[in-house]
Amino acid sequence: MDINDLRSAVTLVSLLLFAGIAAWAWRPRNQAAFEDAARLPFSDEQGGQS
Template identity: 40%
Template sequence: MDQGIAGSIFTVVVFVSFVGVVWWAFNGRNKQRFDEAANLPFADEEKEESQKNKQES
């Protein structure tokens, strides 16, 4: 097997892997998990605000 064929096979394997990851990421089953993860920074802000309110009281 020469270098051209090996490079072509590697390119196809990487492309198929990329398509698999994109399909997994945009699949509907993971939407709820991703939405929860996207809102994590805002949950920290709510905790900080509630702690400040408790300290002020």
């Protein structure tokens, strides 16, 4: 096994990891949780500066 085989394996693992994360993020089941997380910065309207 030379360095090119290792590079190929790391590239393949990285691609599979990216595809898995992208598939997880686009699942309809996770949509509500992501929408709630997107609203977090706007949830504390009381503590603003005057």
